[in-house]
Amino acid sequence: MLIAEDLLLLVFDDVEGKPVPGVQNVEYSLAGALLIELAMLGRVDVTTEADEGTAGRLVVRDESPTGRDVLDDALAKLSTKEGRKAKDAIGPLSGKGLSDRLLAGLADRGILRREEGRILKLFPVTRWPAEDSRAEERTRAELDRVLVHGEDPGERTGALIALLTGMGVVKRVVESDDAQLVERRAKEIAEGNWAGEAMRKAVEEMTAAVMVAVFVPTIVTTATT
Template identity: 35%
Template sequence: MSHTLAEEYLLLILDDESGKPLLDASSLHTAIAAAALTDLVYDGALEITESDGPVKKGRFARTGRAEPTDPLRLEILEKAHGRKPKDAVSAIGGMFSWSDRAKTLKEQLLERLAGEGVLEQQESKILGIFTSTRWTPGEVDVEREIRDRVRAVLVDGAEPDRHTATLISLLQATRVVRKVFPDADRTVIDQRAKNIAASDWAGTAVRQVIDEATAVMVTTYT
């Protein structure tokens, strides 16, 4: 059972006890937007242009290949086309976006993971009025493999594949590495994550997407 970068990121940043994310909603949605764009790049549906043409240099362009069949992912692809990475991230998941597609995608992914038995949705009432939703581990343990794979790179010094390097870069960008691995040596995992994020393990285009997502989050809180 394979999962997208966005799904793996979600599984890691959900606290197993509280069933809540380890970061604020705005940063989470920005990260989901970056992950969704990266997944489209990896699928071959999206690329960053290297020279001026129908789409200006340094902007996202649809390749016409591997078009997603999911309506929401197709909408994200369409929103990204012709935009700079930073603008695409903001349009899809920024807090100032008129249509926060990342929030909708997050909810869709959570429901899909619950349908696979990976997560369990639990709802409760606050003051008998407001509904609170928790997403706790289900019977199908997918998170363990993801966590072990990332830990092997951050703690044991294993060489990451492209997917794992991207996942670590996203964790680093959203400053949750320590929260995801609270029992590990903070100095070691922080430095390892920074080194991976600064390298080209994930590829130049993907690194640019994550760097731009980080810039969006910094701009939001400054």
């Protein structure tokens, strides 16, 4: 499972097959999840003082295929963004086509079910209810272990928590009698050193870029409504 796929399963209602109420900026978050995953795989990085040029810029370290088409396509796009800040890559990687592609992939593997319908018998709509919830249940159990019971997260779980925190949906996807404690724990993890030393700087930079990309549209939307 990709981090982006885990994120989708968490923020989509299993019965309704659409994002749970209050979820915003899904596309930006999915793009960020791809970016972070590629960093964890050693494909992309941010430059340091040891590299030529300006530090803190996006660089592709390894162009070899990952074995997942959605990641390979993202990697190809990122190769045209080298030398830019990580946050500048979020927009080009996002878009409705990204979530649709990930959802369709989950349906092809029997995790979700594609249901076509119409709103008011006029407007076509696709729903993605759960077909096999085992993958999502494992992810929720891991989040519960970390956020409710206070255990340390692995790198992938840390990345997922950082993304959920940036979206502001932690308490919507993690059940607890103390939602404030869970949110505080999630924020600490999102801001902490959950990545391994070798990739910590890159993942921290990219997570920060995702937070900016997700947070700014939320401010704009709130201010104009």
